[in-house]
Amino acid sequence: MIELHHLTKRYGSALAVDGLSFRVEPGHVTGFLGPNGAGKSTTMRLILGLDAPTSGQALVNGRRYTSLHEPMREVGALLDASAVHGGRSAYNHLLCLARTNGIGPTRVIEVLDQVGLAGVARKRVGGFSLGMKQRLGIAAALLGDPGILMFDEPVNGLDPDGVRWIRDLMRSLAAEGRTILLSSHLMSEMALTAEHIVIVGRGRLIAEATVAELTTRYPSLEEAYMALTADSVQYGAAR
Ligand SMILES: Nc1ncnc2c1ncn2[C@@H]1O[C@H](COP(=O)(O)OP(=O)(O)OP(=O)(O)O)[C@@H](O)[C@H]1O
Known part of the structure; x- marks a missing residue:
């Protein structure tokens, strides 16, 4: 489980996250929605200890990420698929990550197979398309077989086959009892993938509901999103 308690992050005068509290429970996909800059x-960076909160806290399985003994075995994440060393092969990239986390090479082969990159495992990552890099980032997140997974816009750059693959993967990982937090701007895809939705705007919680509740109150998830975030869009044309 992921729990945020009054999580706040200030960058100079900008309040990026403003007193955010919510829980992400295991067993279903939770969609994390909000306008650009929300x-x-x-x-996600605060949950992973990549940045320190100004106040409040983010807990994974009741503990701060930085206090976990074997973090990759508890939490896996894809934040930025392009953040890989282009000169390494996919296999070597994952093997380096695995070694530093006490994970064996057999698991590297398994995750490469799981994400459909087994055939290009020895190719340099620098030559990969965006969609292939997304798959590699997902493989890295899965390496430690963690119970908690976070994906920041994993659908970017994927072809229709890849989009469907991500949807099925997210749902099957959740069905195994894992906690899945998934951000995306693709509302129709989110409606097909997630059961729960958290919407934020200007760093604050706007709504927390099931997709079923939102689509009962509004004609579609997209309409719910547009209505609920109408006052929180910072960058965009007037609606
Ligand atoms: N390292 C940083 N230094 C200064 N400001 C930052 C930093 N990281 C994020 N911000 C600011 O914090 C706010 C939230 O940004 P963030 O990237 O978390 O939004 P987001 O919801 O992920 O947006 P998007 O949908 O566009 O990816 C933005 O105003 C952004 O400019």
Whole structure:
């Protein structure tokens, strides 16, 4: 489980995350939605201890990420698929990550197979398309077979086959009892993938509901999102 308690992050005068409290429970996909600049990526970085909160806290399985003994076995994340060493092969990239976390090479082969990159495992990552890099980032997140997974816009760059693959993967990981937090701007895809939704705007919680509740109150998830975030869009044309 992921729990945020009054999580706040200030960058100078900008409040990126503003007193955010919510829980992400295991067993279903939780969609993390919000306009550009709403604070989704910052929240994920705070959960992963990549940035320190100004106040409040983010807990994974009841503990701060930085206090976990074997973090990759508890939490896996894909934040930025392009953040890989282009000169390494996919296999070597994952093997380096695995070794530093006490994970054996057999698991590297398994995750490469799981994400459909087994055939290009020895190719340099620098030559990969965006979609292939997304798959590699997902493989890295899965390496430690963690119970908690976070994906920041994993659908970017994927072809229709890849989009469907991500949807099925997210749902099957959740069905195994894992906690899945997934951010995306693709509302129709989110409606097909997630059961629960957290919407943020300007760093604050706007709504927390099931997809079923939102689509009962509004004609679609997209309409719910547009209505609920109408006052929180910072960058965009007037609606
Ligand atoms: N390292 C940083 N230094 C200064 N400001 C930052 C930093 N990281 C994020 N911000 C600011 O915090 C706010 C939230 O950004 P964040 O990237 O978390 O939003 P987001 O919801 O992920 O947006 P998007 O949907 O566009 O990816 C933005 O105003 C951003 O400019």
